[in-house]
Amino acid sequence: MEDKKADRRTARTQKAIKSAFLSLLAENELSKITVREIADSADVNRATFYKHYLDVYDLYDKVEQEILIDWSTLILDLVELESSDFFRGLVSYISDNRDVFRMVFSPNSPVELRVKLYRALEGLFKQMTSEEIDTDLRDDRLTFMTCYRAQGCLSVLSKWVAEGFRQPEKLIIQIITELDSNTASII
Numbered sequence: 001m002e003d004k005k006a007d008r009r010t011a012r013t014q015k016a017i018k019s020a021f022l023s024l025l026a027e028n029e030l031s032k033i034t035v036r037e038i039a040d041s042a043d044v045n046r047a048t049f050y051k052h053y054l055d056v057y058d059l060y061d062k063v064e065q066e067i068l069i070d071w072s073t074l075i076l077d078l079v080e081l082e083s084s085d086f087f088r089g090l091v092s093y094i095s096d097n098r099d100v101f102r103m104v105f106s107p108n109s110p111v112e113l114r115v116k117l118y119r120a121l122e123g124l125f126k127q128m129t130s131e132e133i134d135t136d137l138r139d140d141r142l143t144f145m146t147c148y149r150a151q152g153c154l155s156v157l158s159k160w161v162a163e164g165f166r167q168p169e170k171l172i173i174q175i176i177t178e179l180d181s182n183t184a185s186i187i
Contacts, residue, residue: 014052016042019099021059025109026102030060064113067100071117075124084177087153091169091176094157098165105158114154122150149183152176 020041024033033056039046053059078089094101103109104117126146130137153176160172 010052013042013044013048017044017049017052017059018063021056021063022099022103025060026099026106027108029108030056030110060110064116067104067113068116068120070097072120075120079124079128083181084173087173087176087180088169090153091157091173094161095165095169098161101157101161105161114158118150118154121153122146125149145183145186149180152179152183 020038035049039049074093078086156176
């Protein structure tokens with residue numbers, strides 16, 4: 001019984017640290033964030049932080065890894081859906097994880113994470129389109145078109161997040177679905 005209590009406490013502490021870190025990273029460059037700031041924001045002491053993470057960069061690496069695993073799992077789960085349902089799932093996921101995506105699309109956040117999210121989405125579009133039109137994955141036209149599709153999708157999502165999720169999800173889904181279907185139709 002004591003172990004379960006300790007496990008819950010550990011999970012709660014790590015969640016507080018990650019949440020504080022995401023908020024700080026949405027507003028500050030990674031190199032400018034200190035362990036003291038994270039600990040103060042999470043309402044833990046620095047020793048508690050160091051019990052779980054080596055430093056700020058170790059925390060970032062773990063947060064990034066979680067985001068990439070969740071993102072990849074999500075798009076694989078949505079791959080068989082119709083286009084509008086695929087984008088509905090994507091938009092809903094981003095909306096449900098606003099703190100994470102405020103950080104991801106923040107100009108202060110390392111660009112490498114956005115590139116990795118883009119590559120996962122581009123890879124999915126490339127595989128799906130290659131199968132639909134029965135072409136080789138190395139086809140230049142396919143490569144450029146799927147690059148455009150993935151960048152376009154992430155650009156709309158990034159703008160939505162940057163504007164504070166002001167527009168309703170339904171509008172964003174509709175816009176992305178229309179843009180994507182127009183792009184897909186010319187491939």
